[in-house]
Amino acid sequence: MTQKTLLSFGHGYSARALAALLIPAGWRVIGTTRSADKAAGIAQTGVEPLIWPGSDVSGTIRNATALLISAGPDKDGDPVLRRLHAQITDHARQLKWVGYLSTTGVYGDHDGAWVDEDTPLTPSTARGQARVAAEAAWQAIPDLPLHIFRLAGIYGPGRGPFSKVRAGTARRVIKKGQVFSRTHVEDIAQVLMASIQQPRPGAIYNVCDDDPAPPQDVIGHAAELLGLPLPPEVGFETADMTPMARSFYAESKKVRNDLIKRELGVVLKYPNYRTGLEAML
Secondary structure: OOOOEEEEEOOOHHHHHHHHHHHHHOOEEEEEEOOHHHHHHHHOOOOEEEEOOOOOOHHHHHHOOEEEEOOOOEOOEOHHHHHHHHHHHHHHHHOOEEEEEEEHHHHOOOOOOEEOOOOOOOOOOHHHHHHHHHHHHHHOOOOOOEEEEEEOEEEEOOEOOHHHHHHOOOOEEEOOOOOEOEEEHHHHHHHHHHHHHOOOOOOEEEEOOOOOEOHHHHHHHHHHHHOOOOOOEEEHHHOOOOHHHHHHOOOOOEEOOHHHHHHHOOOOOOOOHHHHHHHHO
16 A cells, blocks of 8 residues: 655644654655755654755655645745646645645734634735635645645744743733634644544634633733743833734734534644643743
């Protein structure tokens, strides 16, 4: 029997967590990266690194059972389809599963109200608009067994508030009514694994925890766990933030995750930021 093979484009944080589940289950995982340094790190995890762009991946696509696309769109659109649209289209019927990692930013701003997978896509940021276009480009490929995963804010080992709180550089940015949904990387991995095991081409899933919360609450809880003073409050209007960080505050919404539970049978390992932060610590 042919070995199940996942080709992971832009093999990053979430893809590594999925590979950690697939490889023990007998899968071959091939992950693309742009740099030799990152390729060496990928190889240490049991994933076969592939430097791309820069190498011919046509044969790898033909031999793949599944594709995972983590690479986000750039100013010219989706970077994978820009280079490989023909090869992926030609192989669409042979693939068993394709996962595209998108963002809940496609829903836009809802003034803190709830959204689900049927909510119209009204992104207010250029980044969200690019994601909507990328989703549509992948959906337009005939016979592709596409599954779209709209991820909330990702955190997990190596990605969390603890380092800034310890360093004394954390701030609790206050913007009235602001809430974010978030998701632990291990829950992303288990959602992807569940979908691979029971594919439904055309499916769209929100991936987030059960507890949308103001960002200052997360910072405050991290400080409490560390036994450190609460970081100072600063108003959003006067906060010193990068344009990227500030853009996240342009949209406020709470994201429903009922579908991953009902259809995929997922039981979240970290249903809220408190359990997630405690496990990280």
